[in-house]
Amino acid sequence: MNVIIQHMPVNILSIWFNIMGWGMIILWIIIRYRKQKEKPAIWKAVLAALAGIISFSWNMMLMDMVVRIAVLPLGVWILHFFLRKHRYEIYCQYAWIGFWSNYIFLAAMLLSTMIHSVMYPINNADTYLANVEQAVLIPTHPTAPQAVLHPKQLRSLIPKLEQAEDQTYTWYSQTSTKGKPDYQMERFPYVVINTHARWGSGLQSMVYLERDGKGLLITTEKRQFYYRSEEPLVEMGGGE
Amino acid sequence: MLQKKKIALLLSAVIILVIIRAGYMYLDHHPKPFPSHEAAVGEMGRSNKNVIQEILEVIHIDDAHVVVPFVSENNEYGIGLWKWEVFSWKLKKIEQRGEPFLWKLKEKDPSSHVLIWNMNPSGQISAIDYYLMRERSYYGTDEHNTYQPRIQLKHRVDASTKSYGAIQLPEVWLQLLEDERAANRSSESFSLFSSFSPRSSIAINWLPRSAAGEFVFPKHTVNGGSYVLSDVSTSPVYIIDPHDLE
Numbered sequence: 001m002n003v004i005i006q007h008m009p010v011n012i013l014s015i016w017f018n019i020m021g022w023g024m025i026i027l028w029i030i031i032r033y034r035k036q037k038e039k040p041a042i043w044k045a046v047l048a049a050l051a052g053i054i055s056f057s058w059n060m061m062l063m064d065m066v067v068r069i070a071v072l073p074l075g076v077w078i079l080h081f082f083l084r085k086h087r088y089e090i091y092c093q094y095a096w097i098g099f100w101s102n103y104i105f106l107a108a109m110l111l112s113t114m115i116h117s118v119m120y121p122i123n124n125a126d127t128y129l130a131n132v133e134q135a136v137l138i139p140t141h142p143t144a145p146q147a148v149l150h151p152k153q154l155r156s157l158i159p160k161l162e163q164a165e166d167q168t169y170t171w172y173s174q175t176s177t178k179g180k181p182d183y184q185m186e187r188f189p190y191v192v193i194n195t196h197a198r199w200g201s202g203l204q205s206m207v208y209l210e211r212d213g214k215g216l217l218i219t220t221e222k223r224q225f226y227y228r229s230e231e232p233l234v235e236m237g238g239g240e
Numbered sequence: 241m242l243q244k245k246k247i248a249l250l251l252s253a254v255i256i257l258v259i260i261r262a263g264y265m266y267l268d269h270h271p272k273p274f275p276s277h278e279a280a281v282g283e284m285g286r287s288n289k290n291v292i293q294e295i296l297e298v299i300h301i302d303d304a305h306v307v308v309p310f311v312s313e314n315n316e317y318g319i320g321l322w323k324w325e326v327f328s329w330k331l332k333k334i335e336q337r338g339e340p341f342l343w344k345l346k347e348k349d350p351s352s353h354v355l356i357w358n359m360n361p362s363g364q365i366s367a368i369d370y371y372l373m374r375e376r377s378y379y380g381t382d383e384h385n386t387y388q389p390r391i392q393l394k395h396r397v398d399a400s401t402k403s404y405g406a407i408q409l410p411e412v413w414l415q416l417l418e419d420e421r422a423a424n425r426s427s428e429s430f431s432l433f434s435s436f437s438p439r440s441s442i443a444i445n446w447l448p449r450s451a452a453g454e455f456v457f458p459k460h461t462v463n464g465g466s467y468v469l470s471d472v473s474t475s476p477v478y479i480i481d482p483h484d485l486e
Contacts, residue, residue, distance in 0.1 A: 140391045168387035172378035184486035188389035195417050206423035221424050224386045
């Protein structure tokens with residue numbers, strides 16, 4: 001059980017801030033409800049708030065992700081259209097809470113992302129390779145030299161990994177162009193499976209090992225990081 | 241009094257529903273034996289519009305899924321897919337040709353995908369090499385560059401003694417597919433926000449080999465159609481040229 005929890009790729013910051021967001025909205029509704037003289041049924045107030053979330057929004061890129069900025073309060077307008085004037089006045093404030101909750105969640109998301117980048121620095125190999133106890137090396141190309149991975153050896157070398165400049169285009173062209181010495185020789189002919197990122201980061205990656213055993217290429221959905229080590233990370237030419 | 245009657249009625253209705261549901265679950269999970277060869281030949285022949293001459297084997301994938309490679313009277317090597325569904329064995333699909341394909345029992349779960357083939361033995365194919373492949377690619381944006389290494393993993397299946405088969409994907413392939421799926425799912429922050437990535441995806445290919453290890457074009461295996469009898473998820477496995485290998 002413990003093992004399962006440890007390895008679940010959940011982003012605890014994201015979950016925590018989401019819960020905080022909902023908590024704030026609920027609190028806001030309760031405070032409004034108490035102050036109101038002519039009280040509607042509480043479930044109807046909640047429904048009005050939920051309807052208020054509906055909005056026409058504008059998507060933009062911010063901090064490497066797409067965020068939604070609510071612009072037009074469609075939910076509020078819908079209530080305005082369907083309710084008689086008196087009843088609308090009772091419910092409209094809840095609908096507005098719903099509309100502003102879009103911004104509460106937006107703030108929660110930005111905050112959690114900022115804290116995430118401090119707690120789990122993404123250009124640090126240790127973030128992605130926090131646990132390599134069960135790591136297994138899989139040769140994924142016929143040109144992969146014989147190699148054996150020892151988790152302890154890999155573990156001890158991870159702190160010494162240095163981020164290096166990737167040469168993505170060179171790697172590609174050298175192995176894909178006829179006549180080049182490395183033609184059809186894959187530069188990263190292994191995948192290291194069963195590695196786990198730091199707990200609570202929610203990060204998942206694909207880890208490739210370089211042909212000389214000294215380079216790691218870590219790929220996530222958004223980015224790629226390249227690390228080099230002085231010593232080989234695996235035992236080259238081992239096994240048979 | 242009336243209240244009690246109502247409650248009793250409601251309770252008994254619920255109990256009856258639960259019993260029906262449990263019975264259904266039990267029958268659904270305890271399939272009857274697969275039909276006899278004669279019965280299966282008859283049903284597949286009717287759907288195939290060609291008389292089935294012989295069933296080569298009845299391959300049980302699990303309790304509820306059966307693969308039946310067959311030979312028809314005009315010497316086609318085909319495959320029937322059967323599933324235990326609503327209390328009977330149903331023929332889901334007939335493939336008139338035995339070129340390899342994937343039957344996805346559960347669409348999203350690669351460990352449920354079954355590789356199936358039925359080669360014409362006169363085709364001189366003595367082994368089939370299955371490949372898990374992904375093209376090498378390179379792409380960049382203003383900020384980040386990405387290099388995607390090539391993947392080329394081989395799994396050889398002997399076809400000299402038995403020219404048909406149905407297998408699950410090798411364990412190593414499944415682990416790679418799982419890792420690749422996980423790494424491509426954004427979970428860096430709120431996962432509501434999708435992002436576009438132009439990466440090429442992993443494919444499964446096949447290459448027929450002769451006894452001498454050379455590529456043989458499976459001319460007896462690539463012609464023919466298929467009949468889909470009800471919803472079933474399959475996907476083709478494409479043949480590759482040896483020149484496309486590294």
